[in-house]
Amino acid sequence: xxxxxxxxxxxxxxxxxxxxxxxxxxxxxxxxxxxxxxxxxxxxxxxxxxxxxxxxxxxxxxxxxxxxxxxxxxxxxxxxxxxxxxxxxxxxxxxxxxxxxxxxxxxxxxxxxxxxxxxxxxxxxxxxxxxxxxxxxxxxxxxxxxxxxxxxxxxxxxxxxxxxxxxxxxxxxxxxxxxxxxxxxxxxxxxxxxxxxxxxxxxxxxxxxxxxxxxxxxxxxxxxxxxxxxxxxxxxxxxxxxxxxxxxxxxxxxxxxxxxxxxxxxxxxxxxxxxxxxxxxxxxxxxxxxxxxxxxxxxxxxxxxxxxxxxxxxxxxxxxxxxxxxxxxxxxxxxxxxxxxxxxxxxxxxxxxxxxxxxxxxxxxxxxxxxx
Amino acid sequence: xxxxxxxxxxxxxxxxxxxxxxxxxxxxxxxxxxxxxxxxxxxxxxxxxxxxxxxxxxxxxxxxxxxxxxxxxxxxxxxxxxxxxxxxxxxxxxxxxxxxxxxxxxxxxxxxxxxxxxxxxxxxxxxxxxxxxxxxxxxxxxxxxxxxxxxxxxxxxxxxxxxxxxxxxxxxxxxxxxxxxxxxxxxxxxxxxxxxxxxxxxxxxxxxxxxxxxxxxxxxxx
Numbered sequence: 001x002x003x004x005x006x007x008x009x010x011x012x013x014x015x016x017x018x019x020x021x022x023x024x025x026x027x028x029x030x031x032x033x034x035x036x037x038x039x040x041x042x043x044x045x046x047x048x049x050x051x052x053x054x055x056x057x058x059x060x061x062x063x064x065x066x067x068x069x070x071x072x073x074x075x076x077x078x079x080x081x082x083x084x085x086x087x088x089x090x091x092x093x094x095x096x097x098x099x100x101x102x103x104x105x106x107x108x109x110x111x112x113x114x115x116x117x118x119x120x121x122x123x124x125x126x127x128x129x130x131x132x133x134x135x136x137x138x139x140x141x142x143x144x145x146x147x148x149x150x151x152x153x154x155x156x157x158x159x160x161x162x163x164x165x166x167x168x169x170x171x172x173x174x175x176x177x178x179x180x181x182x183x184x185x186x187x188x189x190x191x192x193x194x195x196x197x198x199x200x201x202x203x204x205x206x207x208x209x210x211x212x213x214x215x216x217x218x219x220x221x222x223x224x225x226x227x228x229x230x231x232x233x234x235x236x237x238x239x240x241x242x243x244x245x246x247x248x249x250x251x252x253x254x255x256x257x258x259x260x261x262x263x264x265x266x267x268x269x270x271x272x273x274x275x276x277x278x279x280x281x282x283x284x285x286x287x288x289x290x291x292x293x294x295x296x297x298x299x300x301x302x303x304x305x306x307x308x309x310x311x312x313x314x315x316x317x318x319x320x321x322x323x324x325x326x327x328x329x330x331x332x333x334x335x336x337x338x339x340x341x342x343x344x345x346x347x348x349x350x351x352x353x354x355x356x357x358x359x360x361x362x363x364x365x366x367x368x369x370x371x372x
Numbered sequence: 373x374x375x376x377x378x379x380x381x382x383x384x385x386x387x388x389x390x391x392x393x394x395x396x397x398x399x400x401x402x403x404x405x406x407x408x409x410x411x412x413x414x415x416x417x418x419x420x421x422x423x424x425x426x427x428x429x430x431x432x433x434x435x436x437x438x439x440x441x442x443x444x445x446x447x448x449x450x451x452x453x454x455x456x457x458x459x460x461x462x463x464x465x466x467x468x469x470x471x472x473x474x475x476x477x478x479x480x481x482x483x484x485x486x487x488x489x490x491x492x493x494x495x496x497x498x499x500x501x502x503x504x505x506x507x508x509x510x511x512x513x514x515x516x517x518x519x520x521x522x523x524x525x526x527x528x529x530x531x532x533x534x535x536x537x538x539x540x541x542x543x544x545x546x547x548x549x550x551x552x553x554x555x556x557x558x559x560x561x562x563x564x565x566x567x568x569x570x571x572x573x574x575x576x577x578x579x580x581x582x583x584x585x586x587x588x589x590x591x592x593x594x
Binding site: 060082084107109110111112114116118120124125127136138139140164167168169193268303316 | 396497500501505589
């Protein structure tokens with residue numbers, strides 16, 4: 001593999017699996033400063049506010065995931081980075097250059113340093129895999145000999161060395177996205193934008209594509225900014241995450257931290273795929289206890305608490321009253337992360353004992369509500 | 373009339389038809405193509421936004437397309453004379469045929485280009501492509517099968533139109549059929565002309581389909 005790359009200076013703190021306390025490198029790869037974006041608003045129609053004051057940075061070398069439900073504004077957000085959309089107000093700065101202020105020709109130069117992959121791949125049906133990867137190089141005015149020398153290794157990198165002559169219609173979804181990735185890397189970008197790149201793929205293919213992105217990030221030191229509505233995607237490859245809802249970043253930080261103690265409702269909703277309460281449990285939850293009710297509590301295990309036999313000790317502390325209702329252990333950001341939903345008597349004395357136990361052990365908990 | 377004479381007349385008329393259709397088809401398509409591209413890319417928020425000019429060009433195209441061809445032939449006689457120096461004969465007939473081809477082909481080109489997935493344009497923009505690069509490397513390349521089909525349809529329509537230019541002495545198969553088959557009551561001549569036209573249209577259509585298929589990489593299976 002002889003791919004030359006501009007952005008090899010990866011800040012150590014931003015390596016995948018980073019611990020979260022490292023300072024970001026001096027200047028971020030991308031920063032949003034008070035960015036708003038409104039659509040329409042002419043001819044008496046009310047304007048639609050897609051983004052409503054975004055302040056957010058993407059560190060050099062990081063894989064940053066922006067997650068949100070559809071209509072949350074994430075597509076608009078990612079398109080501001082390469083100037084496909086212009087902000088209504090505020091600044092989008094990519095590696096020190098303000099995108100919004102660039103004339104069209106400089107913007108085109110900037111776009112050649114930013115690769116982008118798409119949910120529906122957007123490959124040209126009339127071009128072979130080889131020629132699709134060659135397209136951005138042709139656009140940049142690279143000569144045929146250089147293109148030839150460049151495209152082969154790129155197809156090898158994405159595992160499609162033997163598919164150079166195939167047309168997109170002869171490739172599977174996963175293979176098409178691999179061509180898309182090779183194409184995005186053709187001009188040696190410093191930043192890769194991924195617009196729901198795995199949303200049209202089955203779970204297995206999704207995993208392999210995410211693995212590929214992770215490898216590219218590690219090997220080429222390429223900063224990756226991805227948007228998705230799937231927590232699974234963020235969990236698998238991202239180091240940093242921002243949760244977007246109705247045009248606002250409602251929560252952001254290291255993936256592990258956000259995942260381990262989500263604060264915003266939207267985050268919870270998005271986490272629901274892996275941490276969801278069973279339907280039978282969710283329907284009976286009340287916000288305040290009546291006499292004889294049981295408290296429903298989520299215990300979250302991560303970091304040190306993940307390795308201690310705390311559940312056993314909790315049972316010992318509260319008596320045999322503790323009932324385990326749901327739970328699971330997963331890996332997030334390369335660390336074990338567990339969640340256990342338990343119920344015990346909502347009697348104030350019991351609650352107090354439990355709280356004291358949590359305080360002593362540092363166990364993260366969340367009272368989900370009360371059940372009869 | 374002897375079969376030899378009939379054959380000679382048919383061959384001569386076929387030659388005129390081919391001459392008119394080929395010339396009008398080529399010139400008309402070459403002019404219609406950029407107009408079609410303009411129509412498809414100059415709407416609000418598109419590659420070359422010029423909504424007002426877009427609307428005006430659209431109106432002119434519609435006006436030209438709604439004028440019956442036989443009226444167009446007669447109406448533009450001064451223009452025809454300006455271009456060819458005469459208003460009758462095969463060369464003169466090429467002018468109205470070309471004028472009729474331009475808006476017809478332009479609308480087909482517009483439709484072919486609008487059919488292309490907007491995601492491809494966005495992808496090309498994200499690569500830093502200029503609008504011109506998007507037109508040549510993405511739009512025209514991707515529309516090739518549809519453009520081939522549009523060209524075929526244009527040629528077939530032209531064969532039909534060319535039957536009407538007998539009115540200005542353009543000659544051709546249609547004119548032969550009217551003058552001999554109808555006005556001189558020669559049903560065998562009429563039949564021969566119709567058969568030749570059917571074969572001609574068939575050939576054009578098959579050749580066009582074959583080319584369109586060759587360009588079309590969209591539905592290949594493993």
